[in-house]
Amino acid sequence: MKVRILVRLKPGVLDPQGRAVHHSLDSLGFEGVEDVRIGRMIEMDVADGTSDETLKKMCEQLLANMVIEDYAIETIEQEPA
Amino acid sequence: MAFRAAVVTFPGSNCDRDMAVAIEAVTGEEALRVWHGDADLPESLDFIALPGGFSYGDYLRSGAMAAKSPILRAVVAAAERGVPVLGVCNGFQVLTESGLLPGALMRNAGQKFVCKTVELEVASTASPFTKGYDAGDVLRIPVAHHDGNYFADEATLDRLEAEDRVAFRYVDNPNGSRRDIAGVLSANGRVLGMMPHPERAIEPAAHSNLGGADGRGIFENLVKSLVSV
Numbered sequence: 001m002k003v004r005i006l007v008r009l010k011p012g013v014l015d016p017q018g019r020a021v022h023h024s025l026d027s028l029g030f031e032g033v034e035d036v037r038i039g040r041m042i043e044m045d046v047a048d049g050t051s052d053e054t055l056k057k058m059c060e061q062l063l064a065n066m067v068i069e070d071y072a073i074e075t076i077e078q079e080p081a
Numbered sequence: 082m083a084f085r086a087a088v089v090t091f092p093g094s095n096c097d098r099d100m101a102v103a104i105e106a107v108t109g110e111e112a113l114r115v116w117h118g119d120a121d122l123p124e125s126l127d128f129i130a131l132p133g134g135f136s137y138g139d140y141l142r143s144g145a146m147a148a149k150s151p152i153l154r155a156v157v158a159a160a161e162r163g164v165p166v167l168g169v170c171n172g173f174q175v176l177t178e179s180g181l182l183p184g185a186l187m188r189n190a191g192q193k194f195v196c197k198t199v200e201l202e203v204a205s206t207a208s209p210f211t212k213g214y215d216a217g218d219v220l221r222i223p224v225a226h227h228d229g230n231y232f233a234d235e236a237t238l239d240r241l242e243a244e245d246r247v248a249f250r251y252v253d254n255p256n257g258s259r260r261d262i263a264g265v266l267s268a269n270g271r272v273l274g275m276m277p278h279p280e281r282a283i284e285p286a287a288h289s290n291l292g293g294a295d296g297r298g299i300f301e302n303l304v305k306s307l308v309s310v
Binding site for chain 2: 013014016017019020061062063065067068
């Protein structure tokens with residue numbers, strides 16, 4: 001099954017990359033951008049039936065740094081063959 | 082007394098040789114070089130150094146992959162036995178990612194790679210690395226990093242200060258680190274992570290344009306503290 005993990009900086013943690021991108025959007029003339037935060041998306045092909053528990057462990061032990069980041073796990077529905 | 086040090090090399094480390102040269106310059110003993118894939122370290126080590134660089138190309142997060150490498154399990158086990166460990170720059174990132182030190186190193190607040198000599202104030206003298214200093218002593222040590230912005234939550238920062246575990250602070254914060262923190266100690270004071278590069282400040286005054294010699298003291302303190310045990 002396909003799984004998508006979104007890793008994001010926790011609210012309140014300064015995101016210098018987001019700030020730089022925000023600044024660039026402003027300078028390109030896009031108005032009304034209130035805030036930009038940059039995260040990471042990880043797509044994985046894992047064995048069918050891999051438990052949420054195992055996916056959480058993957059996130060907490062490696063994919064996200066729990067000091068500064070939060071994660072969200074999304075299972076992507078497969079199209080029937 | 083023979084001083085037995087090990088320097089770990091990860092794929093992408095680039096300050097490992099400087100670290101080994103610094104150790105030999107100060108102690109007169111050649112450091113053992115170990116590879117990230119090695120699973121064991123000798124039992125009777127006096128010191129382990131994790132060097133600067135870009136281990137595993139900074140994939141995922143700086144230090145994240147190295148923190149899960151086979152050698153790190155051996156480093157963690159040695160640290161738990163009380164072997165002093167110094168992580169410099171990427172080595173500091175590896176130490177936080179491995180959980181040996183609290184907090185995380187984030188992208189510099191100014192978004193730029195900083196490469197210059199900075200002034201560090203000695204904050205804690207409660208470690209084998211800083212024992213020979215007086216609190217408030219100022220050292221000039223080079224920094225060169227993109228992800229050196231030390232972050233921990235307020236409760237952790239309060240605890241680090243209460244337990245005298247901030248080893249060094251920047252006099253003029255170059256990267257946005259919380260509370261100007263440049264170096265952090267483990268609870269027992271025997272693991273030190275710092276962004277500045279003491280191994281690049283080893284040669285005396287004649288070569289002061291190469292960074293000066295203020296980094297020597299950190300290695301000398303360590304050697305002295307081991308002799309006096």
